[in-house]
Amino acid sequence: MYDFCRLLSLEYDCHINWCMKNNVFLFLLTIFCCIFNIFQSPVICRAVVAGECEICHASYPGMMEPAEPGKPQRYVLQNKICINCHSNSDRDTLKTLGGATVPVVFNAASPKVLLAGGNFHFNAKDFGDRKGHNIDGISSPDAKNKGLPPGYDRRTDPSVIGYNPQKPLACSGSNGCHGDRNIEDPFQSIVGTHHAEDTPVDGSTTAKSYRYLRMTKKVKGVLGIEDPWWDHDRTARKHNEYSVTMNRLCANCHGDYHGKENTGKENPWLRHPTDNVLPKRGEYLFYNPDIMPPPERPDIRVFSTEAPVARENFSEAGDLGESVKPGKDMVMCLSCHFAHGSPYNYSLRWDYDSLYAGEEDRGGCMICHTGKGE
Numbered sequence: 515m516y517d518f519c520r521l522l523s524l525e526y527d528c529h530i531n532w533c534m535k536n537n538v539f540l541f542l543l544t545i546f547c548c549i550f551n552i553f554q555s556p557v558i559c560r561a562v563v564a565g566e567c568e569i570c571h572a573s574y575p576g577m578m579e580p581a582e583p584g585k586p587q588r589y590v591l592q593n594k595i596c597i598n599c600h601s602n603s604d605r606d607t608l609k610t611l612g613g614a615t616v617p618v619v620f621n622a623a624s625p626k627v628l629l630a631g632g633n634f635h636f637n638a639k640d641f642g643d644r645k646g647h648n649i650d651g652i653s654s655p656d657a658k659n660k661g662l663p664p665g666y667d668r669r670t671d672p673s674v675i676g677y678n679p680q681k682p683l684a685c686s687g688s689n690g691c692h693g694d695r696n697i698e699d700p701f702q703s704i705v706g707t708h709h710a711e712d713t714p715v716d717g718s719t720t721a722k723s724y725r726y727l728r729m730t731k732k733v734k735g736v737l738g739i740e741d742p743w744w745d746h747d748r749t750a751r752k753h754n755e756y757s758v759t760m761n762r763l764c765a766n767c768h769g770d771y772h773g774k775e776n777t778g779k780e781n782p783w784l785r786h787p788t789d790n791v792l793p794k795r796g797e798y799l800f801y802n803p804d805i806m807p808p809p810e811r812p813d814i815r816v817f818s819t820e821a822p823v824a825r826e827n828f829s830e831a832g833d834l835g836e837s838v839k840p841g842k843d844m845v846m847c848l849s850c851h852f853a854h855g856s857p858y859n860y861s862l863r864w865d866y867d868s869l870y871a872g873e874e875d876r877g878g879c880m881i882c883h884t885g886k887g888e
């Protein structure tokens with residue numbers, strides 16, 4: 515307990531009641547602090563810290579236990595703890611815990627709505643190997659890839675540790691996507707983040723990186739604009755906004771899928787061009803062909819949540835949301851893939867096989883490859 519309380523510096527002034535819960539005066543003072551803090555900066559107290567500490571810190575024992583009294587904290591169960599809290603036994607992908615809303619990335623039952631990252635549910639089932647990232651604690655290592663990320667290139671991985679194929683893929687840490695990839699331990703690589711100030715999203719700390727996607731301390735984290743409900747009710751107008759730094763993150767482990775030398779015009783292509791602007795010509799002028807732009811904006815196309823594009827920069831934030839501009843907006847890994855898992859092979863956002871068979875002639879690839887104008 516001592517170690518735990520020692521961590522509660524002024525930065526954590528709205529958490530003091532954890533230590534002082536038996537002291538009525540300090541308890542009230544803390545409540546006052548908390549309310550005050552909420553007034554001052556709604557973001558700090560918005561999420562996790564709004565709830566009672568015990569709800570999380572006792573439901574997941576070991577989250578901060580020292581190995582022995584006086585020894586450094588040891589995060590027992592490691593990666594499993596992230597999964598336990600970010601899971602749900604039913605089909606909902608948002609759950610409430612300690613007054614905070616937890617984004618659910620792994621549902622035991624088939625999820626009703628996929629959050630922005632998709633869901634590990636599909637991967638956990640038998641023969642789910644191809645449906646996304648096989649995360650330690652949810653699924654066994656991918657049989658085909660033998661633990662290695664396909665297309666791994668040590669030179670494009672900024673982590674000083676690098677990806678270790680002897681160890682399983684985790685949520686965070688050097689073998690994971692979230693947190694600081696210069697730190698091996700999944701928990702240690704993210705600790706402090708859930709309670710830290712998380713705006714503006716400028717990539718300067720883990721909390722201030724888009725969805726805690728820090729990459730490493732030496733490089734800037736992923737940038738983007740975070741939908742407060744993780745895209746639960748995404749529409750053309752209201753959704754996460756991505757930047758091409760997301761491609762950098764994927765290139766941490768899939769560098770070969772990124773380099774220009776591996777993409778081309780051959781069909782079937784080996785790697786789809788990524789990071790490139792939707793050309794302002796030909797078929798791309800009709801991106802998302804089923805939805806007509808508003809009559810007063812004939813120069814834009816309407817954003818498709820099925821095949822989202824990344825933005826070059828966010829300085830024109832007011833003009834984002836619904837509009838997609840050929841000649842400006844870009845193709846990214848997540849135009850076609852879900853980051854966690856999906857019902858389709860290769861964690862794709864749509865059923866590629868049935869697209870091929872022509873069963874579905876509008877969605878997926880055809881949102882960009884409209885076949886018009888060329």
Ligand code: HEC
Nearest residue numbers: 521529532562565566567570611612614704705706707708
């Ligand atoms: C909704 C769940 C939740 C609630 C409620 C919650 N925490 Fe946490 N807390 C976490 C998680 C998850 C972590 C570990 C990951 C992290 O630090 O980002 C954490 C980490 C911490 C840490 C370690 C951070 C560091 O900088 O080393 C402290 C201290 C802490 N919590 C204190 C509190 C206190 C005090 C309260 C009550 C006011 C509280 N927490 C309420 C989820 C919660």
Ligand code: HEC
Nearest residue numbers: 561570595596599614615616685686692700701704725726
């Ligand atoms: C006790 C529950 C709990 C545990 C354990 C926990 N989280 Fe979270 N996590 C939360 C809650 C609550 C939020 C929502 C915070 C918010 O609204 O900003 C969250 C948000 C996140 C987000 C999204 C951040 C954003 O910008 O919206 C990521 C990524 C994440 N957690 C990763 C992890 C990882 C990795 C671990 C394990 C090292 C972990 N979490 C452990 C409760 C937990």
Ligand code: HEC
Nearest residue numbers: 643644645646647648656659662663689690764767847860
């Ligand atoms: C920390 C390393 C790491 C990062 C970062 C990473 N991946 Fe992966 N990825 C892996 C590993 C390991 C595998 C192979 C094991 C598996 O499929 O679970 C893999 C497999 C894949 C597959 C094939 C899935 C399948 O089931 O065959 C796709 C698609 C993929 N990743 C896309 C992405 C995208 C998109 C991003 C960026 C959002 C990304 N990855 C970021 C490590 C990573």
Ligand code: HEC
Nearest residue numbers: 664761764765768771772786788845846847849850860866
């Ligand atoms: C235009 C759509 C599209 C984009 C953009 C895209 N991919 Fe893919 N990706 C696919 C398809 C389709 C497959 C399945 C290919 C196949 O059938 O072999 C695939 C397969 C993969 C695989 C699995 C390869 C294997 O052999 O298991 C990985 C890993 C992957 N993509 C990573 C990425 C990364 C990283 C990016 C961004 C740099 C990216 N993809 C961008 C469509 C795309």
Ligand code: HEC
Nearest residue numbers: 778779780781783787791792793821822845849878879882
């Ligand atoms: C987000 C938009 C987008 C999506 C979705 C998309 N593409 Fe593309 N695709 C592009 C762009 C942009 C180019 C590069 C065009 C250029 O620069 O000339 C391209 C190029 C290609 C090429 C190379 C030939 C050429 O015309 O340059 C092939 C083949 C291709 N895409 C197939 C696919 C397939 C198959 C899918 C579905 C798995 C897909 N694309 C999904 C935007 C997209």
